[in-house]
Amino acid sequence: MRFKLTIIISFFSILLLFQRCNNDPLSDNSYFGTKVMIIGHRGFSTKYLKNPGNTIETALISTNIGADGCEFDVQITKDTVLVLFHDFDLHPMTTGNGKVYNYTWEEIKTFKYYPFENNIYINRADSVFSQIPNIQNYYFSFDCKVDLENEDLNQYEAKLARAIQRLCEQYHITQHVFIEGSEDFLLTAKRNGLKNKMFWMQEPTEENVQIAVNDSFFGFSCQLKNKILNTKIAHKKGLRIMAYSPKNFYENKLTLKSNVDIIQSDDPISILKYLNRYNYNYIIP
Amino acid sequence: MKHFFISFMLLIIPHILLSQKDSSNKSCIKLNVLSLYNVIFDSKKEIRAGVEFERKINENCSSFHHLDAGLYDQYDFYKYYDFFNEEGGLHYTRQHVTSYGVNLIQGVNYRLPILKKSKRFSYFVSSLIDLHYYWKELKTTNSINDYLIQDSYHQFSGGIGLGIGAKYKISKHFLLEANTNMTATLFSFFNKNENKIAVLDAQWQTANYKLWGISHIQLCYAF
Numbered sequence: 048m049r050f051k052l053t054i055i056i057s058f059f060s061i062l063l064l065f066q067r068c069n070n071d072p073l074s075d076n077s078y079f080g081t082k083v084m085i086i087g088h089r090g091f092s093t094k095y096l097k098n099p100g101n102t103i104e105t106a107l108i109s110t111n112i113g114a115d116g117c118e119f120d121v122q123i124t125k126d127t128v129l130v131l132f133h134d135f136d137l138h139p140m141t142t143g144n145g146k147v148y149n150y151t152w153e154e155i156k157t158f159k160y161y162p163f164e165n166n167i168y169i170n171r172a173d174s175v176f177s178q179i180p181n182i183q184n185y186y187f188s189f190d191c192k193v194d195l196e197n198e199d200l201n202q203y204e205a206k207l208a209r210a211i212q213r214l215c216e217q218y219h220i221t222q223h224v225f226i227e228g229s230e231d232f233l234l235t236a237k238r239n240g241l242k243n244k245m246f247w248m249q250e251p252t253e254e255n256v257q258i259a260v261n262d263s264f265f266g267f268s269c270q271l272k273n274k275i276l277n278t279k280i281a282h283k284k285g286l287r288i289m290a291y292s293p294k295n296f297y298e299n300k301l302t303l304k305s306n307v308d309i310i311q312s313d314d315p316i317s318i319l320k321y322l323n324r325y326n327y328n329y330i331i332p
Numbered sequence: 333m334k335h336f337f338i339s340f341m342l343l344i345i346p347h348i349l350l351s352q353k354d355s356s357n358k359s360c361i362k363l364n365v366l367s368l369y370n371v372i373f374d375s376k377k378e379i380r381a382g383v384e385f386e387r388k389i390n391e392n393c394s395s396f397h398h399l400d401a402g403l404y405d406q407y408d409f410y411k412y413y414d415f416f417n418e419e420g421g422l423h424y425t426r427q428h429v430t431s432y433g434v435n436l437i438q439g440v441n442y443r444l445p446i447l448k449k450s451k452r453f454s455y456f457v458s459s460l461i462d463l464h465y466y467w468k469e470l471k472t473t474n475s476i477n478d479y480l481i482q483d484s485y486h487q488f489s490g491g492i493g494l495g496i497g498a499k500y501k502i503s504k505h506f507l508l509e510a511n512t513n514m515t516a517t518l519f520s521f522f523n524k525n526e527n528k529i530a531v532l533d534a535q536w537q538t539a540n541y542k543l544w545g546i547s548h549i550q551l552c553y554a555f
Contacts, residue, residue, distance in 0.1 A: 081422045082412045113411060184413060222418055244416075320376075323408045327376065327429070330530060332539040 073303045075322045078282045084186060084309040085318055087117040088292055089133065092313040099140060099160045101131035102167060103175045104332075110179060113319050113326040116186035116223070118291070118311045121172060121211065123203070128152035129172040129210040135194045141169065146194060148203065176218050183220060188246070188268075188289065188311060191228040191236075201235070208236040215243065225289070225309075227268040234262060246289050251281035260284050266308065271298070276305040296321070358388040362509060362550035367400055367533065376407035380433075382533070384550060392445065396458075398437040398548070404466075404532040405431035423475045433466040435533045437513070437546070441497070451501070458495040462515045462546070464488070466529045487529045489520035491544070499552070507552040517542050 075083045090105025091114075098105055101119055109117040120133040125148060137143030143150070143158035152171060160167045176182060189211060197203045215221040225244045226236055233245045244265035249255045251267045259267065259281075266287030269276070278288045289309035293299045296317035302310050303318070312318055319325035364382030380402025388394045409427040414420060439460025465488045472481045497511025522528060531537055537544035 081415050081417065084412075084415050113409060115412065115415070186415065222416070322410075324410050324412075326409055326411075327405065327407060328409075328530075330537060330539050330541075 073300060073321075075303070075324075077308050078278070078306055079287070079308065083303065083307065083322075084115045085315055085322070085324065086186060086188060086309065086311050087114050087315045088311050088313045090117045090119065090131075092315065098165070099133075099162075099167060101133060102170050103178050104167075106175055106179060108331055109315065110185055111326065111329040112316060112331070113324045113329075114315045116188070118188040118190060118227075119172070119175075120192055121189045121207070122147045122192045123207050123210050124148065124150055124152045124155050126151045127206050127210050128155075129207075129214055130155060131170045131172055131175060133192070135192060135196075146197075148194070148197065172214055173217065176214065176220075182218055183223060186223045186225065187220070188225040188227055188309070190248075190268075191226060191232055193228065193232050204232050204235040205239055208232075208239040208241055211236070211243070212239065212241050215241075225265070227289070230258070230262065233264060237263075244287075246287070251276070251278065251286065251288060253280055256280050256284050256286060259286055268311075271302055271305060275301065276307065278306050282306070293318075358554060360384075360386040360394075360507070360552050360554045362386065362548075362552040364398075364400065364548045364550050366535075366547060366549045376405055377403065378405065379403040380533075382548065382550075384548075386441070386552075389440075392443045394441045394443075396437075396439055396441060398435075400435040400437075400533045401433065403430070404433045405429055405468075420476075425475070426473045428471040428473075429468065431466060431468040431529065431532060433464060433532050435462065435464040435531075437462045439495070453501075454499045456497050456499070456511075458497065458511065458513065459492075460495060460513055460515070461490060461492050461518075462513070462531075463490040464531060464533075466532060468527075468529050470527075483524075483527075485522065485524050485527050485529060487520065487522040489517060489522075489531075491515040491517045497548075505554055507554060509550040509552050510548070511550075512545060512547040514543065514545050 077083050087109035089100030090102060091108040106117050119131045121129055122132050123129055130147060132147055134140055135146055137145055137147060137158055140160060141158040142161050155169055158169055191207060193204055215224050221242050225246050226233060226241065227246045227248055230247055233247060246266050246268040247259050247264050248268045250269050266289060267281060268289040268291060270292055271290050281288055287308040289311060290302045290307040291311040292313055293302045293310065294313045296314065299312055299314060299318040310318065316325065362384040367380055367382040380400060382400040384396055384398040386394050386396040407429055409429065410424050412422060412424045414422050437460050439458050441456040441458045444455045444457060467486045469484045493513050493515030495511050495513035497509060500508045502508060528541055530541055531544045534544035534546050
Protein backbone atom coordinates (compact mmCIF):
# COMPACT_ATOMS: atom_id res chain seq x y z
CA MET A 48 0.00 0.00 0.00
CA ARG A 49 2.74 2.43 1.03
CA PHE A 50 4.82 1.46 -1.98
CA LYS A 51 1.88 2.13 -4.34
CA LEU A 52 1.27 5.50 -2.72
CA THR A 53 4.93 6.46 -3.14
CA ILE A 54 4.79 5.49 -6.82
CA ILE A 55 1.62 7.54 -7.39
CA ILE A 56 3.00 10.63 -5.61
CA SER A 57 6.30 10.34 -7.52
CA PHE A 58 4.45 10.04 -10.82
CA PHE A 59 2.42 13.20 -10.20
CA SER A 60 5.50 15.08 -8.97
CA ILE A 61 7.36 14.24 -12.19
CA LEU A 62 4.31 15.24 -14.23
CA LEU A 63 4.12 18.60 -12.48
CA LEU A 64 7.84 19.16 -12.88
CA PHE A 65 7.61 18.35 -16.58
CA GLN A 66 4.64 20.67 -16.99
CA ARG A 67 6.63 23.43 -15.28
CA CYS A 68 9.81 22.87 -17.30
CA ASN A 69 8.02 22.52 -20.61
CA ASN A 70 7.19 26.19 -20.64
CA ASP A 71 8.17 27.28 -24.14
CA PRO A 72 7.19 30.93 -24.03
CA LEU A 73 4.91 32.12 -26.80
CA SER A 74 4.98 35.75 -27.78
CA ASP A 75 1.94 38.00 -28.07
CA ASN A 76 3.61 40.15 -30.71
CA SER A 77 1.48 40.38 -33.82
CA TYR A 78 2.51 40.27 -37.47
CA PHE A 79 1.64 43.96 -37.82
CA GLY A 80 4.02 45.11 -35.10
CA THR A 81 1.47 45.49 -32.34
CA LYS A 82 0.08 42.96 -29.85
CA VAL A 83 -2.38 40.13 -30.20
CA MET A 84 -5.75 41.32 -28.96
CA ILE A 85 -7.53 39.10 -26.43
CA ILE A 86 -11.29 39.49 -26.14
CA GLY A 87 -13.94 37.47 -24.33
CA HIS A 88 -16.41 35.41 -26.32
CA ARG A 89 -20.09 36.44 -25.78
CA GLY A 90 -18.97 39.03 -23.27
CA PHE A 91 -17.20 36.55 -21.12
CA SER A 92 -17.19 32.81 -21.34
CA THR A 93 -20.28 31.12 -20.02
CA LYS A 94 -18.15 28.35 -18.58
CA TYR A 95 -17.41 30.28 -15.38
CA LEU A 96 -20.86 31.63 -14.67
CA LYS A 97 -24.49 30.64 -14.62
CA ASN A 98 -24.96 33.30 -17.24
CA PRO A 99 -25.93 32.94 -20.89
CA GLY A 100 -23.43 35.58 -22.01
CA ASN A 101 -24.21 38.67 -24.13
CA THR A 102 -25.05 40.59 -20.96
CA ILE A 103 -23.62 43.57 -19.11
CA GLU A 104 -22.42 41.28 -16.31
CA THR A 105 -20.25 39.24 -18.68
CA ALA A 106 -18.98 42.32 -20.53
CA LEU A 107 -17.85 43.96 -17.30
CA ILE A 108 -15.93 40.85 -16.29
CA SER A 109 -14.04 40.84 -19.58
CA THR A 110 -13.09 44.48 -19.34
CA ASN A 111 -12.12 44.19 -15.66
CA ILE A 112 -9.95 41.07 -15.85
CA GLY A 113 -7.68 42.72 -18.39
CA ALA A 114 -9.17 41.57 -21.70
CA ASP A 115 -9.11 44.11 -24.50
CA GLY A 116 -12.87 43.91 -24.98
CA CYS A 117 -15.44 41.32 -25.92
CA GLU A 118 -17.57 39.80 -28.62
CA PHE A 119 -21.36 40.10 -28.76
CA ASP A 120 -23.99 38.45 -30.93
CA VAL A 121 -26.27 41.13 -32.35
CA GLN A 122 -29.74 41.07 -33.88
CA ILE A 123 -32.53 43.59 -34.27
CA THR A 124 -36.10 43.51 -33.08
CA LYS A 125 -39.18 44.35 -35.20
CA ASP A 126 -38.79 48.00 -34.17
CA THR A 127 -35.03 47.94 -35.05
CA VAL A 128 -33.69 47.91 -31.50
CA LEU A 129 -30.23 46.31 -31.43
CA VAL A 130 -30.25 43.41 -28.96
CA LEU A 131 -27.57 40.98 -27.82
CA PHE A 132 -28.73 37.44 -28.46
CA HIS A 133 -27.06 34.40 -29.97
CA ASP A 134 -29.74 32.10 -31.42
CA PHE A 135 -32.17 32.99 -34.18
CA ASP A 136 -35.00 31.37 -32.24
CA LEU A 137 -35.90 32.52 -28.77
CA HIS A 138 -36.75 28.95 -27.79
CA PRO A 139 -35.24 27.03 -25.95
CA MET A 140 -32.84 29.62 -24.51
CA THR A 141 -35.57 31.93 -23.28
CA THR A 142 -39.17 31.87 -22.20
CA GLY A 143 -40.05 33.34 -25.61
CA ASN A 144 -40.82 31.48 -28.80
CA GLY A 145 -40.10 32.42 -32.42
CA LYS A 146 -37.63 34.78 -34.11
CA VAL A 147 -36.19 37.86 -32.43
CA TYR A 148 -37.13 40.06 -35.40
CA ASN A 149 -40.81 39.13 -35.04
CA TYR A 150 -41.08 40.86 -31.68
CA THR A 151 -40.81 44.47 -30.60
CA TRP A 152 -38.37 45.46 -27.83
CA GLU A 153 -41.28 45.90 -25.41
CA GLU A 154 -42.14 42.24 -25.97
CA ILE A 155 -38.56 40.93 -26.09
CA LYS A 156 -37.57 42.52 -22.81
CA THR A 157 -40.05 40.36 -20.93
CA PHE A 158 -38.37 37.12 -22.06
CA LYS A 159 -36.19 35.57 -19.42
CA TYR A 160 -33.31 33.21 -20.15
CA TYR A 161 -35.14 30.00 -19.36
CA PRO A 162 -32.49 27.45 -18.39
CA PHE A 163 -30.84 29.71 -15.88
CA GLU A 164 -32.05 30.26 -12.36
CA ASN A 165 -30.96 33.89 -12.20
CA ASN A 166 -33.27 36.65 -13.36
CA ILE A 167 -31.48 37.33 -16.61
CA TYR A 168 -33.29 38.94 -19.50
CA ILE A 169 -32.21 39.75 -23.04
CA ASN A 170 -30.06 42.88 -23.04
CA ARG A 171 -30.33 45.74 -25.49
CA ALA A 172 -26.99 46.89 -26.88
CA ASP A 173 -27.19 50.57 -25.99
CA SER A 174 -28.05 49.74 -22.38
CA VAL A 175 -24.96 47.52 -22.11
CA PHE A 176 -22.67 50.06 -23.75
CA SER A 177 -23.90 52.85 -21.50
CA GLN A 178 -22.70 50.87 -18.46
CA ILE A 179 -19.15 50.09 -19.59
CA PRO A 180 -16.72 52.63 -18.09
CA ASN A 181 -13.96 54.05 -20.34
CA ILE A 182 -15.56 52.35 -23.32
CA GLN A 183 -13.09 53.86 -25.79
CA ASN A 184 -10.26 51.86 -24.22
CA TYR A 185 -11.87 48.62 -25.37
CA TYR A 186 -12.71 46.82 -28.59
CA PHE A 187 -15.93 44.99 -29.39
CA SER A 188 -16.72 42.52 -32.09
CA PHE A 189 -20.29 42.15 -33.34
CA ASP A 190 -21.19 38.75 -34.68
CA CYS A 191 -24.09 39.87 -36.86
CA LYS A 192 -26.79 37.21 -36.78
CA VAL A 193 -28.57 37.35 -40.10
CA ASP A 194 -31.24 34.69 -40.46
CA LEU A 195 -31.28 33.55 -44.07
CA GLU A 196 -34.90 32.44 -43.62
CA ASN A 197 -35.93 36.07 -43.18
CA GLU A 198 -38.54 36.93 -45.84
CA ASP A 199 -37.05 40.34 -46.51
CA LEU A 200 -33.39 39.60 -46.08
CA ASN A 201 -32.01 42.67 -47.85
CA GLN A 202 -34.10 45.05 -45.80
CA TYR A 203 -33.26 43.25 -42.59
CA GLU A 204 -29.52 43.46 -43.32
CA ALA A 205 -29.76 47.16 -44.09
CA LYS A 206 -31.73 47.83 -40.88
CA LEU A 207 -29.26 45.82 -38.82
CA ALA A 208 -26.32 47.72 -40.35
CA ARG A 209 -27.93 51.09 -39.61
CA ALA A 210 -28.73 50.06 -36.03
CA ILE A 211 -25.04 49.21 -35.50
CA GLN A 212 -24.06 52.51 -37.06
CA ARG A 213 -26.34 54.46 -34.71
CA LEU A 214 -24.85 52.72 -31.68
CA CYS A 215 -21.26 53.35 -32.82
CA GLU A 216 -21.95 57.00 -33.49
CA GLN A 217 -23.71 57.43 -30.15
CA TYR A 218 -20.64 56.21 -28.25
CA HIS A 219 -17.96 57.36 -30.77
CA ILE A 220 -16.63 53.82 -31.05
CA THR A 221 -16.79 53.14 -34.79
CA GLN A 222 -13.06 52.29 -34.89
CA HIS A 223 -13.43 50.07 -31.84
CA VAL A 224 -16.31 47.93 -33.10
CA PHE A 225 -15.61 45.12 -35.56
CA ILE A 226 -18.33 43.70 -37.76
CA GLU A 227 -18.32 39.94 -38.36
CA GLY A 228 -20.60 38.52 -41.01
CA SER A 229 -21.13 37.02 -44.42
CA GLU A 230 -19.80 38.72 -47.56
CA ASP A 231 -23.34 39.83 -48.44
CA PHE A 232 -23.94 41.45 -45.08
CA LEU A 233 -20.56 43.17 -44.95
CA LEU A 234 -21.10 44.65 -48.41
CA THR A 235 -24.58 45.83 -47.38
CA ALA A 236 -23.06 47.41 -44.27
CA LYS A 237 -20.47 49.19 -46.42
CA ARG A 238 -23.16 50.43 -48.80
CA ASN A 239 -25.04 51.82 -45.80
CA GLY A 240 -22.02 53.87 -44.82
CA LEU A 241 -20.49 51.79 -42.02
CA LYS A 242 -16.82 52.62 -41.50
CA ASN A 243 -16.13 49.83 -39.01
CA LYS A 244 -13.48 47.15 -39.49
CA MET A 245 -15.14 44.31 -41.41
CA PHE A 246 -14.27 40.69 -40.71
CA TRP A 247 -15.51 38.12 -43.20
CA MET A 248 -16.53 34.87 -41.52
CA GLN A 249 -14.52 32.56 -43.75
CA GLU A 250 -11.22 30.69 -43.69
CA PRO A 251 -8.36 32.66 -45.21
CA THR A 252 -7.75 30.49 -48.27
CA GLU A 253 -5.92 31.94 -51.27
CA GLU A 254 -9.18 32.46 -53.14
CA ASN A 255 -10.94 34.07 -50.16
CA VAL A 256 -7.99 36.36 -49.51
CA GLN A 257 -8.33 37.72 -53.04
CA ILE A 258 -12.07 38.31 -52.58
CA ALA A 259 -11.47 40.03 -49.22
CA VAL A 260 -8.87 42.31 -50.80
CA ASN A 261 -11.27 43.19 -53.64
CA ASP A 262 -14.07 43.90 -51.14
CA SER A 263 -11.72 45.97 -48.94
CA PHE A 264 -12.45 43.91 -45.86
CA PHE A 265 -10.24 44.30 -42.79
CA GLY A 266 -9.77 40.57 -42.20
CA PHE A 267 -11.21 37.15 -41.53
CA SER A 268 -13.04 35.70 -38.59
CA CYS A 269 -12.71 31.94 -38.30
CA GLN A 270 -12.53 29.01 -35.93
CA LEU A 271 -9.32 27.02 -35.62
CA LYS A 272 -10.87 23.66 -34.73
CA ASN A 273 -7.70 22.21 -33.19
CA LYS A 274 -5.37 22.95 -36.05
CA ILE A 275 -2.74 25.54 -36.84
CA LEU A 276 -4.15 28.08 -39.25
CA ASN A 277 -2.21 29.34 -42.23
CA THR A 278 -2.33 33.06 -41.64
CA LYS A 279 0.59 34.01 -43.89
CA ILE A 280 -1.38 34.51 -47.11
CA ALA A 281 -3.82 36.87 -45.41
CA HIS A 282 -1.11 38.77 -43.53
CA LYS A 283 0.90 39.36 -46.69
CA LYS A 284 -2.14 41.10 -48.16
CA GLY A 285 -2.57 43.22 -45.04
CA LEU A 286 -5.58 41.29 -43.71
CA ARG A 287 -6.06 40.51 -40.02
CA ILE A 288 -7.21 37.18 -38.60
CA MET A 289 -9.63 36.91 -35.73
CA ALA A 290 -9.96 33.40 -34.27
CA TYR A 291 -12.99 32.57 -32.19
CA SER A 292 -13.88 30.09 -29.47
CA PRO A 293 -10.68 28.50 -28.20
CA LYS A 294 -12.13 26.82 -25.15
CA ASN A 295 -9.16 26.14 -22.89
CA PHE A 296 -5.50 26.93 -22.29
CA TYR A 297 -4.30 24.36 -24.84
CA GLU A 298 -6.54 25.76 -27.60
CA ASN A 299 -5.55 29.32 -26.65
CA LYS A 300 -1.88 28.45 -27.08
CA LEU A 301 -2.59 26.76 -30.38
CA THR A 302 -4.38 29.92 -31.54
CA LEU A 303 -1.47 32.06 -30.43
CA LYS A 304 0.93 29.77 -32.33
CA SER A 305 -1.07 30.44 -35.49
CA ASN A 306 -0.06 34.11 -35.34
CA VAL A 307 -3.62 35.37 -35.37
CA ASP A 308 -4.24 39.02 -34.56
CA ILE A 309 -7.33 38.78 -32.39
CA ILE A 310 -8.31 35.90 -30.10
CA GLN A 311 -11.95 35.68 -29.14
CA SER A 312 -11.59 33.24 -26.29
CA ASP A 313 -13.97 31.16 -24.22
CA ASP A 314 -11.20 30.98 -21.64
CA PRO A 315 -9.62 34.44 -21.61
CA ILE A 316 -8.33 34.01 -18.06
CA SER A 317 -5.71 31.38 -18.85
CA ILE A 318 -4.27 33.21 -21.85
CA LEU A 319 -4.26 36.58 -20.09
CA LYS A 320 -2.39 35.04 -17.17
CA TYR A 321 0.08 33.42 -19.52
CA LEU A 322 0.79 36.75 -21.25
CA ASN A 323 1.03 38.83 -18.04
CA ARG A 324 -2.12 40.64 -19.01
CA TYR A 325 -4.42 39.40 -16.25
CA ASN A 326 -5.67 41.76 -13.57
CA TYR A 327 -5.38 39.60 -10.44
CA ASN A 328 -6.71 42.49 -8.42
CA TYR A 329 -10.21 42.02 -9.79
CA ILE A 330 -12.39 39.33 -8.29
CA ILE A 331 -15.02 37.81 -10.54
CA PRO A 332 -18.40 38.15 -8.79
CA MET B 333 -12.78 47.74 20.48
CA LYS B 334 -15.39 45.00 20.75
CA HIS B 335 -13.87 43.37 17.67
CA PHE B 336 -10.52 43.22 19.39
CA PHE B 337 -12.13 41.67 22.43
CA ILE B 338 -13.88 38.98 20.38
CA SER B 339 -10.65 38.29 18.49
CA PHE B 340 -8.70 38.07 21.68
CA MET B 341 -11.20 35.69 23.23
CA LEU B 342 -11.17 33.47 20.19
CA LEU B 343 -7.39 33.48 20.19
CA ILE B 344 -7.09 32.35 23.76
CA ILE B 345 -9.85 29.70 23.64
CA PRO B 346 -7.47 27.03 22.29
CA HIS B 347 -4.94 27.87 24.99
CA ILE B 348 -7.56 27.66 27.74
CA LEU B 349 -8.59 24.30 26.40
CA LEU B 350 -4.97 23.23 26.20
CA SER B 351 -4.46 23.94 29.85
CA GLN B 352 -6.90 21.15 30.69
CA LYS B 353 -5.44 17.82 31.55
CA ASP B 354 -4.08 16.19 28.44
CA SER B 355 -4.03 12.43 28.66
CA SER B 356 -2.40 11.50 25.36
CA ASN B 357 -0.27 14.61 24.64
CA LYS B 358 -0.33 13.86 20.92
CA SER B 359 0.87 16.61 18.62
CA CYS B 360 1.07 17.02 14.91
CA ILE B 361 2.96 19.26 12.52
CA LYS B 362 1.60 19.77 9.02
CA LEU B 363 2.70 21.18 5.70
CA ASN B 364 0.04 22.63 3.45
CA VAL B 365 0.68 21.49 -0.12
CA LEU B 366 -2.22 23.48 -1.55
CA SER B 367 -0.32 26.71 -0.95
CA LEU B 368 2.02 25.51 -3.69
CA TYR B 369 -0.83 25.49 -6.24
CA ASN B 370 -0.29 29.00 -7.56
CA VAL B 371 3.47 28.55 -7.59
CA ILE B 372 3.04 25.72 -10.05
CA PHE B 373 0.02 26.74 -12.12
CA ASP B 374 0.04 30.56 -12.17
CA SER B 375 2.30 32.99 -13.93
CA LYS B 376 2.72 35.18 -10.88
CA LYS B 377 5.66 34.74 -8.59
CA GLU B 378 4.80 33.39 -5.19
CA ILE B 379 7.12 32.29 -2.42
CA ARG B 380 5.14 31.21 0.59
CA ALA B 381 4.59 28.31 2.90
CA GLY B 382 1.75 27.07 5.04
CA VAL B 383 2.55 25.17 8.23
CA GLU B 384 0.33 24.06 11.06
CA PHE B 385 0.74 22.80 14.57
CA GLU B 386 -2.05 20.78 16.11
CA ARG B 387 -2.21 19.55 19.67
CA LYS B 388 -4.68 17.12 21.11
CA ILE B 389 -6.71 18.43 24.02
CA ASN B 390 -8.71 15.30 24.74
CA GLU B 391 -10.13 12.33 22.86
CA ASN B 392 -12.31 14.48 20.60
CA CYS B 393 -10.81 17.95 20.66
CA SER B 394 -7.60 19.49 19.41
CA SER B 395 -6.37 23.03 18.96
CA PHE B 396 -4.50 24.19 15.88
CA HIS B 397 -2.39 27.14 14.81
CA HIS B 398 -1.95 27.56 11.07
CA LEU B 399 0.59 30.02 9.71
CA ASP B 400 0.76 30.91 6.04
CA ALA B 401 3.26 33.62 5.18
CA GLY B 402 5.55 34.95 2.51
CA LEU B 403 5.47 36.68 -0.83
CA TYR B 404 1.94 36.19 -2.14
CA ASP B 405 2.03 38.13 -5.35
CA GLN B 406 4.64 39.45 -7.64
CA TYR B 407 3.45 40.02 -11.15
CA ASP B 408 3.22 42.47 -14.00
CA PHE B 409 -0.10 43.49 -15.45
CA TYR B 410 0.18 44.98 -18.93
CA LYS B 411 -2.77 46.79 -20.48
CA TYR B 412 -2.39 47.72 -24.15
CA TYR B 413 -4.14 50.49 -26.03
CA ASP B 414 -4.49 51.46 -29.70
CA PHE B 415 -3.92 48.09 -31.37
CA PHE B 416 -4.25 49.49 -34.88
CA ASN B 417 -1.92 52.45 -34.50
CA GLU B 418 -4.70 54.92 -35.19
CA GLU B 419 -4.32 57.22 -32.21
CA GLY B 420 -0.56 57.66 -31.86
CA GLY B 421 0.55 54.06 -31.83
CA LEU B 422 0.36 51.07 -29.52
CA HIS B 423 1.05 52.00 -25.92
CA TYR B 424 0.60 50.35 -22.58
CA THR B 425 0.41 50.76 -18.86
CA ARG B 426 2.40 48.32 -16.75
CA GLN B 427 1.49 47.61 -13.17
CA HIS B 428 4.14 45.89 -11.12
CA VAL B 429 2.44 44.44 -8.07
CA THR B 430 4.15 43.03 -4.98
CA SER B 431 2.23 41.72 -1.98
CA TYR B 432 3.63 40.26 1.23
CA GLY B 433 1.42 38.80 3.88
CA VAL B 434 0.99 36.79 7.05
CA ASN B 435 -2.12 34.71 7.67
CA LEU B 436 -2.71 33.19 11.05
CA ILE B 437 -5.59 30.81 11.59
CA GLN B 438 -6.23 29.53 15.06
CA GLY B 439 -9.04 27.30 16.18
CA VAL B 440 -10.35 24.10 17.60
CA ASN B 441 -11.10 20.86 15.78
CA TYR B 442 -13.83 18.66 17.11
CA ARG B 443 -13.82 15.08 15.96
CA LEU B 444 -17.21 13.87 14.80
CA PRO B 445 -18.12 10.90 17.01
CA ILE B 446 -20.65 9.48 14.58
CA LEU B 447 -17.89 8.52 12.19
CA LYS B 448 -15.45 7.11 14.68
CA LYS B 449 -15.66 3.52 13.51
CA SER B 450 -13.21 3.78 10.63
CA LYS B 451 -9.65 3.01 11.69
CA ARG B 452 -7.97 5.13 9.06
CA PHE B 453 -10.47 7.91 8.42
CA SER B 454 -11.60 10.51 10.89
CA TYR B 455 -13.77 13.55 10.28
CA PHE B 456 -13.91 16.80 12.16
CA VAL B 457 -15.53 20.23 12.31
CA SER B 458 -13.67 23.36 13.38
CA SER B 459 -14.33 26.81 14.72
CA LEU B 460 -11.61 29.32 13.97
CA ILE B 461 -10.36 32.85 13.83
CA ASP B 462 -8.43 34.06 10.83
CA LEU B 463 -6.12 37.06 11.14
CA HIS B 464 -4.12 38.50 8.29
CA TYR B 465 -1.76 41.34 7.66
CA TYR B 466 -0.88 42.40 4.11
CA TRP B 467 1.45 44.91 2.56
CA LYS B 468 1.11 45.70 -1.10
CA GLU B 469 3.19 47.87 -3.41
CA LEU B 470 1.96 49.10 -6.75
CA LYS B 471 4.23 50.65 -9.37
CA THR B 472 2.43 51.87 -12.46
CA THR B 473 4.34 52.94 -15.56
CA ASN B 474 2.89 54.54 -18.66
CA SER B 475 4.82 53.77 -21.86
CA ILE B 476 3.93 57.12 -23.46
CA ASN B 477 5.85 59.27 -21.00
CA ASP B 478 7.61 56.67 -18.77
CA TYR B 479 5.86 58.32 -15.85
CA LEU B 480 6.02 56.19 -12.71
CA ILE B 481 3.37 56.25 -10.01
CA GLN B 482 4.27 54.40 -6.85
CA ASP B 483 1.91 53.58 -4.02
CA SER B 484 1.77 51.19 -1.10
CA TYR B 485 -1.06 49.83 0.97
CA HIS B 486 -1.30 47.83 4.14
CA GLN B 487 -4.18 46.09 5.75
CA PHE B 488 -4.90 44.21 8.95
CA SER B 489 -8.12 42.26 9.13
CA GLY B 490 -9.70 39.31 10.79
CA GLY B 491 -12.67 37.06 10.64
CA ILE B 492 -14.32 34.13 12.33
CA GLY B 493 -15.44 30.99 10.65
CA LEU B 494 -16.33 27.35 10.62
CA GLY B 495 -14.73 24.45 8.84
CA ILE B 496 -14.98 20.79 8.05
CA GLY B 497 -12.25 18.32 7.30
CA ALA B 498 -11.06 14.77 7.12
CA LYS B 499 -7.89 12.93 8.05
CA TYR B 500 -6.50 9.75 6.57
CA LYS B 501 -3.94 7.80 8.51
CA ILE B 502 -1.22 6.60 6.16
CA SER B 503 1.06 5.07 8.77
CA LYS B 504 1.79 5.35 12.47
CA HIS B 505 3.26 8.83 12.14
CA PHE B 506 2.04 10.13 8.79
CA LEU B 507 -1.42 11.44 7.96
CA LEU B 508 -3.08 13.24 5.11
CA GLU B 509 -5.58 15.94 5.94
CA ALA B 510 -8.01 17.95 3.84
CA ASN B 511 -10.10 20.71 5.26
CA THR B 512 -12.05 23.71 4.14
CA ASN B 513 -13.13 26.77 6.10
CA MET B 514 -15.66 29.51 5.49
CA THR B 515 -14.85 32.76 7.20
CA ALA B 516 -16.66 36.09 7.52
CA THR B 517 -15.01 39.47 8.15
CA LEU B 518 -15.06 40.65 11.73
CA PHE B 519 -12.90 43.76 11.39
CA SER B 520 -10.64 45.38 8.85
CA PHE B 521 -8.16 48.23 9.09
CA PHE B 522 -6.46 49.63 6.02
CA ASN B 523 -4.56 52.78 5.23
CA LYS B 524 -6.31 53.40 1.92
CA ASN B 525 -9.98 52.72 1.67
CA GLU B 526 -10.14 52.67 -2.11
CA ASN B 527 -7.75 49.79 -2.56
CA LYS B 528 -8.78 46.95 -0.31
CA ILE B 529 -6.59 43.87 -0.57
CA ALA B 530 -8.21 40.50 -1.16
CA VAL B 531 -7.60 37.62 1.24
CA LEU B 532 -4.50 36.23 -0.38
CA ASP B 533 -4.59 32.66 0.89
CA ALA B 534 -8.27 32.20 0.02
CA GLN B 535 -9.30 29.96 -2.84
CA TRP B 536 -12.69 31.66 -3.06
CA GLN B 537 -14.12 34.96 -1.89
CA THR B 538 -16.99 37.29 -2.55
CA ALA B 539 -16.36 40.40 -4.64
CA ASN B 540 -16.61 42.65 -1.56
CA TYR B 541 -14.12 40.43 0.38
CA LYS B 542 -16.63 39.96 3.22
CA LEU B 543 -16.73 36.19 3.00
CA TRP B 544 -13.97 33.82 1.96
CA GLY B 545 -13.15 30.16 1.79
CA ILE B 546 -9.78 28.58 2.47
CA SER B 547 -8.93 24.96 1.80
CA HIS B 548 -5.86 23.08 2.93
CA ILE B 549 -4.43 19.76 1.87
CA GLN B 550 -1.83 18.90 4.43
CA LEU B 551 0.80 16.29 4.96
CA CYS B 552 0.97 15.65 8.68
CA TYR B 553 3.59 14.16 10.95
CA ALA B 554 2.19 13.07 14.30
CA PHE B 555 4.36 12.58 17.36
